[in-house]
Amino acid sequence: MPTDSKPTIFINPAKCIGCRQCEIACAVEHSQSKDLFSAIFEDPLPLPRIHILPMGAYNVPMNCRHCDGAPCVEVCPTGALYHDEDGAVMITPEKCIGCKMCAIVCPFGIPEFEALNGVMFKCDLCPDRRVEGKLPACVEACKTGALQFGTIDEIVSNVRKETAERIIRLKEGTYEEEYNGWDLFRSMYAEIIRINEGESK
């Protein structure tokens, strides 16, 4: 069966501790100097393309899904939005007229408006890093594994395996309340313990 070989960023809210390191790394990656200590003095200040949304017990990292039939690309009247050769949804600021149509149609609310230049900006899957074969800045910064970079096959098979394990544990009665999700610390601890147990095996 032919599958999608285009890697993208997958998010796992259960593992996000809300440290917002990804936001910092993203902003630095999109600065002129690409150095934290200089970036904070730049004008205009660089902005992150990923946002952490606190949702009750979970933190949800939100960034561009780089959709295949991307509604933002389809709706863009000037062709400012396009798919590059890696399949990433990119924007050409010079072509952007700031009509904000992309933001209206994006189901995830990703494209943002940059008031200074009157153009939209969004996650671009770190093109400079892609050239060098590096992970996207946010993924590299995330030390908990809440952000992962890979093809849908890789991610899905991981999820499948993890879920299978969970089912077994649930059956053994060792995995009960882990994902009831109402208590941030409980779910975080459960995840940490699960990972540690997995490692010590």
Place this chain on the structure above:
Amino acid sequence: MKKYKEVSIDSTTQRMYERAQEMGIETVWERLEKQQPQCGYGLLGVCCRNCMMGPCRINPFGGEPRRGVCGADADTIVARNLLRMIAAGAAAHSDHGRHVALTLLIAAEMAEKFKKEGKPVLELDNMASNVLPYQVRDVEKLKAVAKRLGIETEGKTIRELAREVAEVALHDFGKQDEEALAFLKAYLNPKTYEIFEKAPEKAGMPWFENGILPRGIDREIVESLHRTHIGTDHDPVSILLHGLKTSLGDAWGGSLIATELQDILFGTPQVIKAEANLGVLKEDYVNIVVHGHEPVLSEKIVEAAQDPELLELAEKLGAKGINVVGMCCTGLEVLMRHGIPIAGNFLQQEMAIVTGAVEAMVVDVQCIMPATVDVARCFHTKIIDTSPLATFPGAIHIKFDERRADEIAREIVRTAVENFPNRSKQRVEIPKEKMAGYVGFSVEAILKHFGGSLKPLEEAIVEGKIKGVAGLVGCNNPKIKQDHNHIKIANELMKRDVLLIGTGCWATAAMKYGIFLPEYVDTENVGPGLREFAKEWGIPPALNMGSCVDCTRMLVLADLIARDLNVPISALPVVGSAPEAMTEKAVSIGTYFVASGITTHLGIVPPVLGGPKVVKILTQDLYDIVGAAFIVEPDPYKAAKLMYDHIMKKRKELGI
């Protein structure tokens, strides 16, 4: 994984790092890599964990959140974090000083007890008896310190004097009155004293009683924690003023006490030739590395290693003898006083174990990586922790007690010797490189060398043969190629005829590169004026003044020059630098250098950039408040230039 040439310019470190990689041993550089990218909030200092409404962090890119839950902004948070770093650094140095003062008191008390019991010990009055674990080795210095402190010396026995000096020192730690520290008053020149008194007025905060003169060593540290508690002090200026005060309690209190009383107990360093680098480990000997900071223990280890019984045991087990070598500042303490070779600086602690030739690494406090235990697991090496303050999971605990010092030191050495047969000969690889150098330049030794006064040095400065003096200190940091900035800055300054004095891991770096050899003046790295001066006086172009606690020797030297020229320290053509700073102690040292009037360069960006007001105070406003400020510059060439420019500016102001 890093290439071995990227981590260090030291060939022994390069080879041992390569070896660690071959053996699959994780070291500091891999651990640093796994931390990348490091927390941006932490690097900028805009993360606050001081209460449980937090942790809070400020968005460094201008967006929300701009304030912590309590309302603290970036500058408040950065200043509070910096003050806590200063307090921790001052605490580490000062607790070391307290330990030495207590040891002097114990020595005096034991001598008194022995005397009462009528024990037939020789020369008990000057406490040079070998029955006691600790003695006064430098009676002259004891008398000199007592005199400075205003203690009557006539007609008193040595043990009485020792007790009184120890008591004044201990009093300085816990003092509750508003007076400045006794040690500070005894050592600091009046003109600088005046600047300390007036600093708060200049900063627009006259309510600081006694200015930035520290009142009690412990008190200022405790007050730092009080001020930084949620809801207490929020003005970056007053927070930083207290930072100066706390660091001065370290400089002219805790650290100074450590240095001066160590000299009394163990002898004041005199110029002596010794060797440095991993090549000082010996193939057929029992190798013991003493690592950490406190000579109270290592002095005894050095003695115990000469015990005939233990030497015999070593021979019986197939060793040619016992080879004690140093590491970090404990290493510098025994290097300065006994010429015991030093195996390396901070980033070589794991490397020493990787040689496979270390029977025991005996550790006390500060700068010892817990990872040494993990690396040691790959070999037969035993890590022996000795301080009740510092326990390492996986190490052997032989805790130290001054009263039974000899017995415990022998037990430690015995443990090392008995471990010799466990060494696997095929797994030994000791790098050959080592370098000789002259060490032991205490203030007393320098004075002696110049014929009793600093006149020759001062004249050379006034004439312009020497442009000024730079005090280089401290640390390695794996973020910088080991020793690279230490050596580059040193060379760049010496080329410009700046005489170097230095301590800590900088001094070990300099020694490994031959800078402490008089021959070094003939290299292209030394300018003509400095060359001429060094040749005339038979000194190397840079002087090793000891461990990082001994930075106070540099202060005392600066104080003497300031007195001679009748100016405050801040008027002198003197600069400081911590090219590869790493510890909180380095933050305290940097701060007390600046507070004392010595403009200081840092080669690592400290966690303050997130607070623009704080940065401005540290790098600009402090010039108006105390006459010196910080220079932050990671590039060693640019840094040396900036330091030199500062020296030239000071010369101009002095009219020389």
